[in-house]
Amino acid sequence: MQSPVDPLAVEEVVPGVTRIALPLGGITGGVNVHLVRGDGPTTLVDSAMPLPGTLETLEAALATAGSSLEDVELVLVTHHHLDHTGLAAQIAARSGAAIAATAPVADAIADPHGLLVREVAWGERHIDRHGAPGTLLDMARQGEPLVRALPTAPTDRVLSEGDVVRAGDLHLTVRERPGHSPSDTLFVEEEPTVPGRPLAFVGDHVFRSAPLTPVLGSMLGTDARPAAAYLAALEETAAIPGLLALTGHGPALLDVPALHADRRGALDRRTGRVRDALGPEPRGTWDLGLEVWRGVPSARHGLTRLGALLASLELLEDAGEVERTTLDDDGGVGWRATGD
Numbered sequence: 276m277q278s279p280v281d282p283l284a285v286e287e288v289v290p291g292v293t294r295i296a297l298p299l300g301g302i303t304g305g306v307n308v309h310l311v312r313g314d315g316p317t318t319l320v321d322s323a324m325p326l327p328g329t330l331e332t333l334e335a336a337l338a339t340a341g342s343s344l345e346d347v348e349l350v351l352v353t354h355h356h357l358d359h360t361g362l363a364a365q366i367a368a369r370s371g372a373a374i375a376a377t378a379p380v381a382d383a384i385a386d387p388h389g390l391l392v393r394e395v396a397w398g399e400r401h402i403d404r405h406g407a408p409g410t411l412l413d414m415a416r417q418g419e420p421l422v423r424a425l426p427t428a429p430t431d432r433v434l435s436e437g438d439v440v441r442a443g444d445l446h447l448t449v450r451e452r453p454g455h456s457p458s459d460t461l462f463v464e465e466e467p468t469v470p471g472r473p474l475a476f477v478g479d480h481v482f483r484s485a486p487l488t489p490v491l492g493s494m495l496g497t498d499a500r501p502a503a504a505y506l507a508a509l510e511e512t513a514a515i516p517g518l519l520a521l522t523g524h525g526p527a528l529l530d531v532p533a534l535h536a537d538r539r540g541a542l543d544r545r546t547g548r549v550r551d552a553l554g555p556e557p558r559g560t561w562d563l564g565l566e567v568w569r570g571v572p573s574a575r576h577g578l579t580r581l582g583a584l585l586a587s588l589e590l591l592e593d594a595g596e597v598e599r600t601t602l603d604d605d606g607g608v609g610w611r612a613t614g615d
Contacts, residue, residue, distance in 0.1 A: 280328060282336040288527050289468050291443045295336040297323045299358055304525045306358045308333060309476060310340055313444030316348035320476045321523060325361035325425055344370050349442060352376040353478025355383035355458040359523060364428035373431035375440055379458040379494060381430035391422045397493035404608050405560035411577040452512060454505030455479040457494040472519045481509060482522035487542045488583040502586035503593060509535055546587040550596055557600045557609030
């Protein structure tokens, strides 16, 4: 058993809901697990990254909050990324808790190693098409032994849009809002839990330190328009009056519309820089990015930067301002301004 490190935060957000922030590889703010208690099932929303010692840190945090792993009856998962699904199977095995998630998330929990293999294979084709260096996948490849060793678990309740889940005193409506990932799921309590405020567990759909960047991957179909889908989903969320958003990283958001407007403004400025860098001659995606970014991104952020660039190019393509071209016989992707 690993010795636990201290949780980054254990705080009651509203009565019956406690935010537990767990360390995540040096990332400021870590990753959140929310403990929900009341007359209904004692619930954890998300299950953290399966790093050595994290389960023990979670147990210590639950004790601080006056609960325990054995009290947990339900694990709800907001999306398929490993820092949210990682401990779900172990928590269920220890506590007997049921797992509830949408079908794509259920598939990830049932076969995390298979998902990683598919993601890396997709990523190799992706970066090759866009002229990016293969080193962008080094971190994913290095995580293979960790993921291979993870226990798996079936999902007891596979959720769909509009389903209602009881968690503590909350009645949470399932809202599928793809964007940050194709599997993004919100759990929304529409009855005010504090005066005038509905509440939602939003995972990584929106949080304070993240730009509006779809995380691309093997779950997306070839005709997907992830940037447009993300913007549409965010506008739906921002339109919920007075929403208190409990996020996957960092403290709760009290003003989602203001954050959405700020992030949308940053996206529009970034998209303008991309448009200005293009002319009539086709340019490869990575080459274009090096100009827009004014340098080479770090290995940690390279895939995110590439995803952000492609989001801007997708929006410009949809607006008829740029067109996609093929640069070579190997299918390399290029872009040029339309001149319209």
